[in-house]
Amino acid sequence: MLPMNPKQLRKLMKQINMEELEGVSEVIIRMGDREIIIKNPTVTVIKAMGEKSYQILGGVEEVRELLKIPEEDIRLVMEQAGVDYETAKRALEETKGDIAEAIIRLTEGQ
Template structure:
């Protein structure tokens, strides 16, 4: 297949029942792992359909890795009680404090 022009390649793929299409308008793709997220910004995504199965080819424009902190429910409830705030406020404070209970409570009670 070396030296085959793109039009010939598309025709051959169509004959083999392989369809390729580009997915437009995608701003980012997020891959969530247990303790981090990989954010692929401005990706070029190609959907390849062969024998009824879809595959996605993703080529990122740029990549960002974020560490995800898991906040236990007990910690959120403790911050709610100690600081006298609602669930979402307590959770956000804990996330900003990277799970540090004392820092989250102090931040909320100082405001």
């Protein structure tokens, strides 16, 4: 295959309904219990038969495990600490779901 200059490559990509997205700083793929974060990826959109496909190129920067906090835990912390929903949820997230620790943090100094 002969080398192409960037202008020729862009023209060819346009002819086959393919374009590169500019300015993408990160892509986050969320799954049930974790997130995969790709920083500074190259993202290409391919349009075919009325559908769009996204091709993402780049190295995985980070994999985050997501903490699922049951609603009943949030309600219990709300009731015991006398705080609103968001405050209770944030305290549980900060304590990695530890109900007792969340209540203690929220009630210290009251």
